[in-house]
Amino acid sequence: MTSIDLDNVSKVYDPNGEAIEAVSDLDISIQDGEFLVFVGPSGCGKTTTLRAIAGLESITDGSIVFGGEDVTDARPRERGVAMVFQDYALYPHMTVRENIGFGLRLSSGLSEQEIERRVEETTEMLGIEDLLDDQPGELSGGQQQRVALGRAIVRDPSVFLLDEPLSNLDAKLRTDMRKEILRLQQELEVTAIYVTHDQTEAMAMGDRVAIMNHGRLQQIGPPEAVYLDPANKFVAGFLGSPSMNFLEASVESTDGTTTLEADGEFRHELPAGSVASSATEYDRVVVGIRPEDLEIVETGGVPVEVTVVEAMGDENVVYVDLGSTELTARIDSTVRLSRGDRIRIDFDSDDLYLFDPDTEAALETKTAQLTAYREPRQADATNP
C-alpha cells in the first residue's frame, strides 16, 4: 500500500519536431488503498498517465511520488507496481504457472518452493488452480484475464495499475470481473489506479473518478459528486448514459423573472432562486438536462416530435426533435410511443444545469442534491 502524488505531471511527445501534449499539468493525490479511475475519450491522456505512473513512460515535466519517495526517474521494477493490460499480455510460450511466477523468479530472490506456494495460493484465490499447466492460447478471454490478475497480485504490489482490463470481455463477464477486481482490491487493501473509456465502469468501480480530456484533468471526485456537480460541459456530457442534453438558450430578465428561450418552442421561466441568479448575468447560456429528468406531460411543457424509440426492457430511450435540436429522454417502458408521435415534455427547474457558453464552465448544477459523498472504502475499513 502506498499513496501516490502526481505533481504537475506533463508529457510532451515530439515525434517529428511537432510537439504533442499528451498530458498537461496533472496534479492529483491518490490516497493509500484508494481505487481511482481515470476516464475519458480515446487520446485524452489517461493511458499515458497510467504508463507514467508505472514507469513505462518518462515524463517531460513534474514529479511522481510514491509514499513520500520521488520515483520520477525510477524504473518500473523499482516502483513495486503491478499492471494488468487491455490485451492481458500473457507470455504465449509459458504455462499459466510460469506466467504468474515469472516476475517472482526474476526479481524476488524467493526460493523455488516459496514461489510455487505463492503461485498456487494466488490461483486458488482466483479460482484458476486447474489451469496451472495450460498455455495462454488454450484459455478463454475470462480465464486469461484472471491469469493476468494473478500475475499482478502474486508479487504483492504496493500499487495496482489496470489499463482497460475489461474492454475485451463480453458484457456478462465484464460485470463479473468488475466485482472480482473490486473484491481483490479490497481484500489486498492495495492502491489501485484503473483506466477506462467506459463511464459506467468508472462510476461503478471508483472511490473517486478523474475525468480527462485533451490531456487535462477536467474534474476529480467521488462518482456521485462528478455526476451531480460536473465542473464543466464536457464532464456533464461525458458522464451518464445516454448523455446529457444540451441546448443554447437566450436569457431574458424582466421584472424579477428570468426566462430561458431556445430553439423550437422552448421557453422556460425560472423560479426565483439559485438557478435564476446564476443565469441573470448572461445573455446566453448552455442549458443541460439529463435524459432521466425529462418527463412526458399531458399539458404544459414543450411540444416535440418523436424520431426514434429504443426499447431497453426496463425503460424506453426516446429521441425527440425540439426545433433543430435533438433531445433524449428516458421514460417508463409502459409508455408506448412510436416515430412521428407528437408529445409534450417537461422538466423541473431544479434539474437544470447551466453552462457558460464561452468557457463551458458550469454555472449551475445539482450541488444542493448532493447529500452524501461516498467516503473512500479505506475509511470504511477502518470504521467497522
Added chain:
Amino acid sequence: MATASDSKSLPVRFALYITLLVIIAITFIPLYWMVVAATLPQEEFFTLPPRLLPGTHFLENLQALEARFPYLRSVWNSVFVATVYTVISLFLCALAGFAFAKYEFKYREPLFYFILATLVLPVQIMIIPMYLLMAQFGLLDTHIALILPFLANPVGIFLMRQSMLSIPDSLLDAARIDGASEFQIFYRIALPAMKPMLAALAVILFISQWNAFLYPLVILESEELFTIPLAIERLTGHQRIYFDQIMVAATIAIIPMIVLFLWLQEHFVRGFTNSM
C-alpha cells in the same frame, strides 16, 4: 468447411495436379539419379538404357573418394562453419531485428534502409575488398574468415525485424513491470515468441553458408580446411572427372540439409507465412 480448392472444378484441379507433378518430377529426378549414380561403378553410368535402380557400389565409391581426398573432413568443416555461423548470425540478426522493431532511436529508419540497401551488392563485388580486409586481420585461410564477414546478415535482420513487429508492446511492458532487464526481455520473451521465424532463418542461413563457393575458394588454401563445395570442385581432375566420387560426395552433402529441413519444416513454413 469449403476451401479454395474445393470450389475449383474437376478439370481445373486435374490440370493443377498434373502441373505440380511435372514440377516435382523436374526437381526430384536429378536428385534421385544422383543417389542412384552414387551407388554405381563409373562404367555403368552411361549405359543405355540408363540404370534406374540403386546399385551396391556406394561404400566402394566412398572409399575411393576418401583415398583421393579427405572428404569426410570437408563434411565436418562444412557442418562446423555452417553451424557456428547459423547460431551466431541468428542471435545477432534477432538482436538487430528486435532493436529496429521495438526501440526508438535516432536515425533508426535511415539505418535500417541502409542495411537493406546492402542487399543489392553482389558478393562478387565484395570479394576483393573482403580478401584484403581478411589479409590485414591475418585471417586468410581460416574458418573465421568464412564466418565473420557475413554474421550481420541483412536478409536476416530484415526478416527478424518484420517478425518482431508482430510482438505486442504490452508483452514487453509486462516483462518490464515484472522486473526484466532489456536483455532479459529480448532473450526470455521476444526470442521464444519468434521460434518459427528463427527456424526459417536458420535454414536460410545454414544453406547460404553450406553452399558458399566463390568466397571460400578465394579465402581458403589448405585442403584440410576445405568445405564441401571446394572439395567437390577438387574432384574434377584435369584428365578425368570422377563422376562416381562426385555423386557420393554430393549425396552425402545433401543429407545434413534434408535433416535440418525435416527437423524445422513445421516452423519454417509458419515462419514465412507469419512474417511476409
